[in-house]
Amino acid sequence: MTVMVPPKASATASPGRLALDSALFQLDQAAEHLGLDDGLRKMLATPRRSLTVSVPVRREDGRMDVVQGYRVQHNVSRGPAKGGIRFHPATDLFEVTALAMWMTWKCALVGIPYGGAKGGVGVDPATLTTRELERVTRRYVNEILPLIGPDQDIPAPDVGTDEQTMAWIMDTYSVNAGYSVPGVVTGKPTILGGSLGRAGATARGVQIATMSALGDRDPAGVTVAVQGFGKVGAQTARYLADAGCRVVAVSDVTGAIADRNGLDVTAVREHHSESGGVSGYRHADRLTHEELLELDVDVLVPAALEGVLTAENAPRVRARLIVEGANGPTMPEADVILTGSGVTVVPDILANAGGVIVSYLEWVQNTQAYSWSAGEVQIKLRDLMEQAFGEVGALAESRGLTLRQAAHAIGVSRVAEAHRLRGLYP
Ligand code: GLU
Numbered sequence: 001m002t003v004m005v006p007p008k009a010s011a012t013a014s015p016g017r018l019a020l021d022s023a024l025f026q027l028d029q030a031a032e033h034l035g036l037d038d039g040l041r042k043m044l045a046t047p048r049r050s051l052t053v054s055v056p057v058r059r060e061d062g063r064m065d066v067v068q069g070y071r072v073q074h075n076v077s078r079g080p081a082k083g084g085i086r087f088h089p090a091t092d093l094f095e096v097t098a099l100a101m102w103m104t105w106k107c108a109l110v111g112i113p114y115g116g117a118k119g120g121v122g123v124d125p126a127t128l129t130t131r132e133l134e135r136v137t138r139r140y141v142n143e144i145l146p147l148i149g150p151d152q153d154i155p156a157p158d159v160g161t162d163e164q165t166m167a168w169i170m171d172t173y174s175v176n177a178g179y180s181v182p183g184v185v186t187g188k189p190t191i192l193g194g195s196l197g198r199a200g201a202t203a204r205g206v207q208i209a210t211m212s213a214l215g216d217r218d219p220a221g222v223t224v225a226v227q228g229f230g231k232v233g234a235q236t237a238r239y240l241a242d243a244g245c246r247v248v249a250v251s252d253v254t255g256a257i258a259d260r261n262g263l264d265v266t267a268v269r270e271h272h273s274e275s276g277g278v279s280g281y282r283h284a285d286r287l288t289h290e291e292l293l294e295l296d297v298d299v300l301v302p303a304a305l306e307g308v309l310t311a312e313n314a315p316r317v318r319a320r321l322i323v324e325g326a327n328g329p330t331m332p333e334a335d336v337i338l339t340g341s342g343v344t345v346v347p348d349i350l351a352n353a354g355g356v357i358v359s360y361l362e363w364v365q366n367t368q369a370y371s372w373s374a375g376e377v378q379i380k381l382r383d384l385m386e387q388a389f390g391e392v393g394a395l396a397e398s399r400g401l402t403l404r405q406a407a408h409a410i411g412v413s414r415v416a417e418a419h420r421l422r423g424l425y426p
Contacts, residue, residue, distance in 0.1 A: 004029050006332030009311065016095030018331065019306045023098040025332045030408040033401075040416055047097050048081075048115075049073040053143035055121060055138045061127055067136065068092075070145040071119040073101035073153055077418040078108060080151055081117035082356060084158025084187075085165070087136075088305075091120035095306070099158075102327055103356070105411030106349040108418075110388045112360040115151050115415075119144065125160045137165055141172040148173065150183035150367065156359045157187040159305065162231070163199070167192055182365035186359035195362035197377035198355075203235030204378070205354015206325045207243060208385040209346050210299060212393075213321055219244035221295040225258075225319065226250045227289070228304030229278050232325045232352065234269055236301055241265045245299070249292050252304075255279030256287040258295070294318060302329035309334040317343065324348040339402050347404035349411060350392055357384050 007021050013350065024045055024244045031041045053069045070093050073081040083103035087097070096118045104116030122138050125133055132260070147153050155169060165244035166188045173184045182193030190196060214222060222245045226237045229252035237247045247265055249258035254277025263284060271281045279286070293308065294316040302308050303325030309317065322338065324330065330338070330345060338345055338362070358381055367372050372380075388407075396406035 004032060006336060009307075009331055009333060014092055014094065015090055015305070015307055016092040016098065019098035019328050020094040020101075022306075022328055022332050023101045026404065027101065029405060029413060030412040033399075033405065033409050034413050034416065036412075036416055040419065042085070043419070044075070044412065044415065047072045047074045047100060048076055049147065050092060050093065050097065051144060051147060053140065055136060055140045055143060057132060057139065059132060067121055067123045069119070069121040069140040069143060070096040071147050071153070072096045072100040072117060073147065074118075075415055076115035077105040077415055077422060078115055079113035080115065080155070081153035081243070082107060082112075082114035082359065083117040083119070084156045084355075085119035085121070085161050085169075085177075086158040087121050087123050087125045087133075087160030087165075089122060089124040091122045096120040098306075099327055100202050102349055105408055106353050106356060107360075108414040109349055109392070109407055109411040110353045110357055110384050112357060112384070114154075114356075114360065117155075119155055129386065133165075134168055137161075137168045138172045141169050142176075143177060145173070147383060148184060150181060150363070153187050154183070154359070154363060156265065157231070157358070163187060163189045163194065163382040183363050186362040187355075188285070188362070193362075193366050195365055195377055196374040197357055198358045199231075200235045200239070200360055201358035201381060202232045202352050202355035204324065204381060205357065205385050206232065206236045206303070206323055206351055207239035208354065208382055208398055208407050209351040209389060210240060210245075210301070210321070210323045211243060212386060212389040213323065213344060214299075215348050220246075222299060223248045224247065224299045224301065224357065225292055225295045225297045226301045226303055226325075227256075227292055227329075228252060228302065228326065229268075229272060230304065232355075233301070233303035234272065236303055236325055237263075237265045238269070240299075240301075248297060249295055250278055251287070251289055251292045253279050253300065256289055256292040257281050257284035258287050258292070259284045290374060299323060301325050305329070307331055309338070311337065314338050315341070317341075320344065324351045329350065335402070335404060345402065345404060347407050350388055350407045353388065354381055354385060357381050
């Protein structure tokens with residue numbers, strides 16, 4: 001593979017701009033490897049549709065605020081657009097575009113018939129009451145209504161959104177349609193047509209990816225640090241502990257905690273739900289966020305936001321295996337440093353694909369008005385994850401690529417091939 005030098009992260013760019021630069025660099029590398037022509041590269045680098053909306057929200061005290069919302073459909077060559085909706089104060093159009101692009105490659109990589117999309121609202125859900133949150137959600141959905149639909153574009157949870165958000169989205173869409181449309185969103189409560197196993201699916205996928213990467217190594221000797229203790233991080237810690245690994249450190253916005261003998265993950269989760277964070281958990285030592293990333297562990301799972309592993313801290317990372325529960329946690333410059341020091345990185349579009357895989361299974365169940373057992377969902381999830389892991393591993397091995405380069409080469413080539421077969425209209 002042609003070795004390309006990653007862009008130097010600008011100190012003044014927004015996190016979203018950095019994420020998009022990373023995504024474009026990864027695409028460039030894959031396009032170079034695949035020998036794609038300039039026209040195709042340009043098409044794949046550009047989102048198919050981007051919508052920016054202003055969302056007026058009535059606060060409890062009667063004041064009106066306006067927040068920005070986005071929905072980006074990056075590519076629909078392989079099927080309807082698919083991807084989560086993020087509620088986060090730093091979300092911008094750049095970030096949503098990067099995340100939509102990663103969804104395109106992710107769906108292609110794991111072989112599910114979707115293109116990639118993402119949505120975002122620049123709001124901090126922690127500062128809103130439940131009623132304000134519901135109003136923001138419904139108004140945002142109303143603004144993006146022309147884009148979404150079970151055959152067009154199917155949202156799902158992401159950072160800052162959950163089952164309740166999806167229930168409001170399903171309701172808003174259905175009220176406008178005049179009948180119930182469960183297949184318009186995935187990650188819904190099961191009573192509204194959500195799939196068994198969806199809630200923990202991303203984490204389950206991270207566990208499967210971690211175990212695949214560890215091969216026949218005895219999990220009992222494996223130490224793990226998890227950065228982020230939200231929907232993905234907390235469940236990943238639990239599933240890895242269940243698999244026999246020793247989870248020695250976890251962190252969230254409130255702080256980082258560690259115990260060399262292994263944390264009692266269930267007790268940490270209880271403390272987290274009672275106090276709102278991992279900080280203050282009494283049976284562990286306190287660490288800084290940076291110390292957690294640089295801990296002497298076997299496996300590091302970044303499971304929060306983009307851009308946490310940088311050119312600055314990558315040389316100090318001691319984990320030998322990084323499994324990306326989050327989207328885009330490793331900057332391209334950090335990737336080069338980690339590869340140079342022999343660290344294996346299981347990339348986001350592979351490691352965290354369990355979420356969208358079970359979203360797909362949910363959508364299939366919705367479109368057939370049928371439901372599978374938790375066991376059936378689990379088997380299908382495992383099959384698709386292991387199949388993708390095998391393909392990525394084999395390509396990386398045969399071509400001397402990193403797992404990220406191989407995963408992108410597979411994802412991008414499938415989208416390029418779909419585009420080639422469909423041809424250009426008119
Ligand atoms: N937000 C998740 C992701 O980044 C899930 C998307 C989905 O299920 O559509 O993969």
